[in-house]
Amino acid sequence: MRRMIGIVALLGLAVDLSGSLAQAQQFSADLFSGNASGQIVVTPGRIYVADTKVRIETSNFPDGFLIVDTVPPASYLVRPAQRIFMDSKQSSRLTRLFVPLDPTDPCAQWRTMAAVAGLADTGTWHCQAGERVSLEGRSAVKFTVLSPHGNSTRWIDPQLRFPLRIEDEDGAAFELRNVRQAPQPASKFEIPAGYRKFEPRLVLEQLKHTDIWVEPPH
Numbered sequence: 001m002r003r004m005i006g007i008v009a010l011l012g013l014a015v016d017l018s019g020s021l022a023q024a025q026q027f028s029a030d031l032f033s034g035n036a037s038g039q040i041v042v043t044p045g046r047i048y049v050a051d052t053k054v055r056i057e058t059s060n061f062p063d064g065f066l067i068v069d070t071v072p073p074a075s076y077l078v079r080p081a082q083r084i085f086m087d088s089k090q091s092s093r094l095t096r097l098f099v100p101l102d103p104t105d106p107c108a109q110w111r112t113m114a115a116v117a118g119l120a121d122t123g124t125w126h127c128q129a130g131e132r133v134s135l136e137g138r139s140a141v142k143f144t145v146l147s148p149h150g151n152s153t154r155w156i157d158p159q160l161r162f163p164l165r166i167e168d169e170d171g172a173a174f175e176l177r178n179v180r181q182a183p184q185p186a187s188k189f190e191i192p193a194g195y196r197k198f199e200p201r202l203v204l205e206q207l208k209h210t211d212i213w214v215e216p217p218h
Contacts, residue, residue, distance in 0.1 A: 055068075080192070
């Protein structure tokens with residue numbers, strides 16, 4: 001019996017440890033989008049992080065915001081005016097880039113969130129740690145990331161357990177600035193009660209049974 005209890009305890013500890021790998025510190029920051037030269041190309045957004053959850057506000061979605069959770073992995077686009085939410089899928093690459101992760105094995109979480117977005121994984125991921133640098137006064141480790149969806153350079157803050165900057169091979173760059181470590185309200189990461197989930201597939205099926213539907217040519 002003691003041996004069984006010991007095994008159960010060890011399994012529980014393993015689950016706790018594995019769950020904590022994808023947890024970040026609680027903080028908020030300004031989110032800048034630009035190019036590799038540091039030029040800002042859109043209005044800065046905001047990002048909020050608490051443990052396994054992320055809220056992203058960006059000018060690309062002026063009438064909504066993005067919510068990401070890594071346990072279980074999911075990402076949503078929330079539109080308050082319509083009181084609806086939907087799977088974000090590939091509507092924004094931010095939901096698969098700025099996520100809590102294990103700074104010793106960041107590729108694992110990035111690969112998971114790429115799958116959540118619906119990207120087919122047809123190859124291997126490789127994250128190579130490089131030099132430690134200072135970004136906005138915070139210590140970060142530079143990573144070279146090779147993936148089936150493109151190569152990039154990413155800087156991770158090991159204390160926050162979160163990316164601070166990402167440069168894609170297409171020249172796009174995203175960076176967090178003015179990081180403020182503080183507890184974040186749980187309501188920031190919740191879909192408000194009464195919101196319904198919008199399913200484009202179901203809407204399409206409903207349209208097929210109306211007079212406005214025209215079958216596409218074969």
